[in-house]
Amino acid sequence: MSATNFIRQIVESELADKRHPGGVVTRFPPEPNGYLHIGHAKSMCLNFGIAQDFKGKCYLRFDDTNPDRESPEYVAAIKHDVRWLGFEWENRLTHASDYFDQLYQAAVELVRNGKAFVCSLSAADIRSSRGTLTQPGHDSPFRDRSVAENLDLFERMRCGEFADGTHVLRARIDMASPNINLRDPTLYRIRHLPHQNTGERWCIYPMYGFTHPLSDALESVTHSLCTLEFEDQRAFYDWVLDNVTVPSRPRQIEFSRLALDYTIMSKRLLTALVEEKRVAGWDDPRMPTLSGLRRRGYTPASIRDFCARIGVTRNEQQIEMSVLENCIREDLDRTAPRAFAVLRPVRVVIDNYPNNQVEEFEAANHPNDPGMGVRTVPFCRELFIEQQDFMEDAPRKFFRLAPGREVRLRYAYLIKCTEVIKDHSGNVIEIHCDYDPASAGGKAPDGRKVKGTLHWVSAEHSVNAEIRLYDQLFVEPNPRADSDTDFMDLINPESQVILTGAKVEPSLARAQCGDTFQFERTGYFCADPDSAPGSPVFNRTVPLRDSWGRKNPA
Ligand code: ATP
Ligand code: MG
8 A cells, every 4th residue: 555645535535435336436647649757657656556555446548639739659658658657457448539429419418408509709719708817708799509500500510511710619607707717618629630549530629628527427437636737627627527417426636746856747848859859759768758767777666666755745846856866776776786887998907917817706796685696707907997996196085096006896806006008198098007816806815904996897808888877857957947948948968978988797798678787886777778789788877876985895
C-alpha cells in the first residue's frame, strides 16, 4: 500500500461507507498528442495505484478529441510507457472516440430538452461575447432557435454539409454565470479531418469538457482525478452529468500538477523542442519524458518511488531535481554493478613492470552485495587513468597522483610517479611510474599510508567508448517564468557533453542497451541504444554525490 494522501482518504472513507458496491474505478486519460512525461507518472501512480491498493479498476483511456494533434505513434508510445512504469490496464484500454456515438446521442438529448443549440457565430464573436471575469457575457442571437431547427442543423453538421467554423453546438446554460465555463460552452465543433481512431467517420468532434464527464460515466468511473487547472471546469462537469441520462455518477477531484526545476512539462513546449530539433527526439536523455528518463538510465522503480515521495496535495508543487536524482541514486546504488571507465584518459607507463606481462585482478561487482559476484580486470605495463587524477604542481591535500607521490590503483598495486612527459604545448601525455611488486591487491606491505585510490583500465585491453554526460536542460529553474524570454534561449549549452575518447574495462564491450553500471568514482551510466558490439555508448544517468576515492580508500 502506498503512502496515503487526501484523495486516498476520500476513497477509503467512501468505501467504508459502502458508497461504491462495484469497487473503486479510476482512469488515466492521456491525450495522444505527445509522449508521457514524469508529471503523467504522478497521475498514473495515483490512478493505477488507488485501483491496485483498493482492489478496484483503472482504465487507460486515450482522450482523443482533437484529430489534428493526435497520432498512432503517440498512442503506441504511451502504451509502452504505461507498461514500462509497471501498470497494466488488462481489458480496460479505451478511447474517448469509442464513445462518439453515445456522445452524439447525449448532445441530441440536450438539444431535445432545450439545453443545447446550434450557434452560427464565428469563433471570434463567440469569444468576444463571452464576457470577462468581472463582466457577464451576451446571449448568442441563435440561442432561441427552436428544438426542431437545432436538431436539423446538428444532424446536417454531422452529415458534413457545413464547412469548418460555420456552426458549433453550444450548451444553453447561463451567459451571466460568474463561472465563465458555464457561459454556454461549446459542445461540438466541425472539423473535416480524419481521426487516428475513427478515420473518416466523423466530421464533428466533441469538446474535451463535454466528452470527459460522459466517458467517465460510461466507464462507471467513481473518482475522476485531474489536475487543478480543471477546478473551474468542475461545475460544467457536474452540469453535464446532471442534464444527460448517464449510467453512473463520477466525482471529479483535483490535485496539483508536478513541476520540476530546470525542465518543462508542457506537451506543447516539449513538442516544440522535438520539432525544432533542439533535442534528439522525445527520448533524448535530457527530456523529462518517460522515454527520455528510460534512455537516461532511470528505472521504473525509481520513478514510482519519486512519485510516492512527492505525494499528492492541492498545493503548488515545484520539486527540486535533486529529489528525483536521489531516487535513482538510491535504486542504482543497490542494483548497479560496478565497473571501471576512464572518461578523459591519460597514459600511465609502469617502467618496472615486465613488458608483455598481464595479470588478472579480481574486482567485486558490488561492494556490499557479494551475491553480485566478481569479475577480473586485466593489468599490464601501460594503463589509463583520468587526466584529473594527476596534477604536476599538486597542493598538499591532493590525494591523487603527482610527481614523487604514491597512490593505489584499486584492486591492483601501489604506484609512484617518477616522470612526466609533455607535448610541445605543455600538455601531459604520459606519466611514468614505478609499482611496488609487494603491494598486489592494493595493500601496502609495510602498512604505510597511501591515501589516494584511483580507478584505471589497461591500455591494451580496454575498449573505446563514447560517453554522453547530461546535465539539466535549462539554465533557469523555471524557464517559463519570464514571458519576455523565449524558453528556447534558456537551453543549457552544456546539457549534453559528448566524450568520444573514453576507455572502459573489457567487460563493458558488449553492454546491452539499458544495462546500468556505476562507473567507480564517476557516476551511474546506462548503455545507450546507439551502442554496437565492441563500441559501447554510455549515458550518464547521474553523477555520484561522493566518491569513494576520498571517502573510503580501497
Ligand atoms: P498538456 O496540457 O501539456 O498537453 P495535459 O495535462 O493536457 O498536458 P494529458 O495527456 O491530458 O496532458 O494528461 C493526462 C493526465 O495526466 C491528465 O489527467 C493530467 O491531469 C495528468 N497530468 C498531466 N500533466 C501532469 C503533471 N505535470 N502533474 C500531474 N499530472 C499531470
Ligand atoms: Mg489534457
